[in-house]
Amino acid sequence: IDGNDFSHGDSGGVTKKDVMMVYSSSGETNELKKVITYCSRMGIKLISICQKKNSTLSKASDVSVLIPISKEAGLSLLPTTSTTSFLAISDALAVALMNKKKFGLYEFKQRHQSGSIGKFLTYAEDLMIKEKNKLPLINENKKMPEAIKIMTKCKLGTLIALNSKQHLSGVLSDGDVRKHSKENLKNMRVKDLMNKNPVTVEKNTLVAKCLEILQTKKITKLIVGSKSKKNKIKVLGILSIHHILSTDTI
Structure with a gap:
């Protein structure tokens, strides 16, 4: 003034x-x-x-x-x-x-969303799939026939497995299913085949960093979540490398 x-x-x-x-x-x-x-x-x-x-x-x-x-x-x-x-x-x-x-950068993005700076400051939460009806969530104790139906319906080639307390317990990919295709899947449960150490990121992780992780780990999906004090992860969304590359953010 x-x-x-x-x-x-x-x-x-x-x-x-x-x-x-x-x-x-x-x-x-x-x-x-x-x-x-x-x-x-x-x-x-x-x-x-x-x-x-x-x-x-x-x-x-x-x-x-x-x-x-x-x-x-x-x-x-x-x-x-x-x-x-x-x-x-x-x-x-x-x-x-x-x-x-x-x-930090995350707080700055909330106030500067446009232009080249806004484009650079794109975070996982900006691109992740987060709608409940689109997230491929499943209880880890569900049997594989039901898991395959949900995986087919969501069309992401990935299922996010949750435990009884709704925390992340693992990830099941279509590749995991194919590896065991010659076995009797009818009596097997999601937790029997899932990867129990999935790669996760926080919602305020830059998309550029997410892409680097995906390429380094040679995977196509990242689970976006928030950690509790006991290191339990609440799932917030899922981020696909195909979605990142199809947007004008990198």
Whole structure:
């Protein structure tokens, strides 16, 4: 907010929930007095970025950040060196706050979903199949004839096996079924054939990382899940390499 515009209505956008950061080299300009008065009256915390420790602004601030007094470049009349200092300290404060709040790429994506950055920040949860009626879920104790029917219906070539507590217990692929095709599958259960150590990723795993895992492990599906404190995995979805490659995200 420009200092001159503050007293012409822009102050209405500032509430007690906000923190006011004020930048001024001298800390003595006339428009600052109205800002200081407003913040004091409304109980708004005031942080100043200033060059002079004993200025009106610094003394009135809850927190005062001092920058070195330096000569302005060029004609020494217009703000140049000081504005560069303001920018540097602002960037430093922003990065420190991001680290403090653990604000990472995943949080950034929630606020920047378009453009090349939004495209790069595509996560597993953005592309995974997550609808309950489309997920190939099955209890690990179900017999194979029923498992084959569900696998055929879902058309993913993979079943996600769950235990009695609805946690992930394994994955059964059509390849696993073919390996045992000469055996008597009628009396066999899903848990007898499934892979009990499936590869999983968190929902906030970048799709580029998911693709790398798929190619390294030489598999075509990833289970997307969330781990509990006891390392039990709740299934959130399934991600296919074919789906990744068919979208414009890599």
